[in-house]
Amino acid sequence: MAVRVGVLGATGAVGQRLIQLLDPHPDFEIAALTASDASAGKTYRQAAKWRVDSPIPDDVAGMTVTATDPDDVPNDVDLLFSSLPSSVGEAVEPGFCDAGYVVSSNSSNGRMDEDIPLVIPEVNADHLDLLEVQRDERGWDGAMVKNPNCSTITFVPTLAALEEYGLEKVHVATLQAVSGAGYDGVTSMEIIDNAIPHIGGEEDKLETESKKLLGSFDGAELSLNDVEVGASCNRIPTIDGHLENVFVETAEDLTPDEAAEAMRVYPSLDLPSSPDQLIEVFEDPERPQPRLDRTLGDGMSVAAGGIRESTFGLQYNCLAHNTMRGAAGASVLNGELLLENGYL
Numbered sequence: 001m002a003v004r005v006g007v008l009g010a011t012g013a014v015g016q017r018l019i020q021l022l023d024p025h026p027d028f029e030i031a032a033l034t035a036s037d038a039s040a041g042k043t044y045r046q047a048a049k050w051r052v053d054s055p056i057p058d059d060v061a062g063m064t065v066t067a068t069d070p071d072d073v074p075n076d077v078d079l080l081f082s083s084l085p086s087s088v089g090e091a092v093e094p095g096f097c098d099a100g101y102v103v104s105s106n107s108s109n110g111r112m113d114e115d116i117p118l119v120i121p122e123v124n125a126d127h128l129d130l131l132e133v134q135r136d137e138r139g140w141d142g143a144m145v146k147n148p149n150c151s152t153i154t155f156v157p158t159l160a161a162l163e164e165y166g167l168e169k170v171h172v173a174t175l176q177a178v179s180g181a182g183y184d185g186v187t188s189m190e191i192i193d194n195a196i197p198h199i200g201g202e203e204d205k206l207e208t209e210s211k212k213l214l215g216s217f218d219g220a221e222l223s224l225n226d227v228e229v230g231a232s233c234n235r236i237p238t239i240d241g242h243l244e245n246v247f248v249e250t251a252e253d254l255t256p257d258e259a260a261e262a263m264r265v266y267p268s269l270d271l272p273s274s275p276d277q278l279i280e281v282f283e284d285p286e287r288p289q290p291r292l293d294r295t296l297g298d299g300m301s302v303a304a305g306g307i308r309e310s311t312f313g314l315q316y317n318c319l320a321h322n323t324m325r326g327a328a329g330a331s332v333l334n335g336e337l338l339l340e341n342g343y344l
């Protein structure tokens, strides 16, 4: 029997990707769609300005969008994928968990809370058991798991692959696509023929979320990894796909060949949305590129290339699709992990 799921913020950019990934899905069946009060009561086709590169699934198009309120979501829905603006998520997500729903959320609120697992399944699936601590502390019948920021998800799997060499210092510079800011986030007059060397709050997310993802969980408490991470974030005029330049200093000697091999063999999982190859490593120094490589593994792989020695340690570039691996796909993968681990 498929698990009945809902999408909070279903009409937005990430919400539309969620619907694209969930209809059809082998384990999940869409049973609820929510958005703002302005969309409530409309059919999904009326409420959503559909901009995804496949048609609205017929069964979803005719569903009625409700307000984002636990009273409006059927009780037999077990799992909610949240793609709400973080200020809205902060206000409403805990109420859904209290009402018994399990929430797999994209929104940034609560990502660094000590009792909220921040999970990339291939990197730190064991952190999911923090949900036991969360339920004890918050008294929730439901639960909350978060996926990281899209630019954090892009480089952390490559760091996880190198962890055995002892991560000491990392600097990452991002070249982020405009879709990461949402459809109305950056105007064409701002971004065409331009690059914007600041994305509010983004650097802090890369610097802190990476330490939590690479941290360790002893069954009761989560300790942050003590790697030092510095980030600088840039918006560039690509549509999808965040490209990042990474410099890593490790305790052990690490050659470019060893780094490439460690990334190549870093395992994927066997969940329905897992890519066959988690990290695709290119020999060609001109790859990965957003337009050519963002859809590797149906948008769920990370690509790496340009691996070489530098004055600042190992240097390489990596890329991931920001609304697939970086947002909707990340939430769905966390939902699949919740199901596999008996949380649904």
Ligand SMILES: NC(=O)c1ccc[n+]([C@@H]2O[C@H](COP(=O)([O-])OP(=O)(O)OC[C@H]3O[C@@H](n4cnc5c(N)ncnc54)[C@H](OP(=O)(O)O)[C@@H]3O)[C@@H](O)[C@H]2O)c1
Pocket: 008, 009, 010, 011, 012, 013, 014, 015, 034, 035, 036, 037, 038, 039, 040, 047, 068, 083, 084, 085, 086, 088, 106, 107, 108, 148, 149, 150, 179, 180, 181, 182, 183, 322, 323, 326, 327
């Ligand atoms: N875009 C990315 O690449 C990306 C990547 C990672 C994480 N995220 C995060 O994912 C979340 C969604 O991003 P997005 O780009 O999809 O945003 P978006 O396109 O602006 O969509 C926002 C959604 O939330 C709903 N909403 C807005 N205000 C609401 C309210 N007061 N109450 C209930 N629902 C409300 C909107 O409904 P209406 O249509 O009715 O207004 C819409 O469904 C954000 O937290 C963002 O930071 C985005």
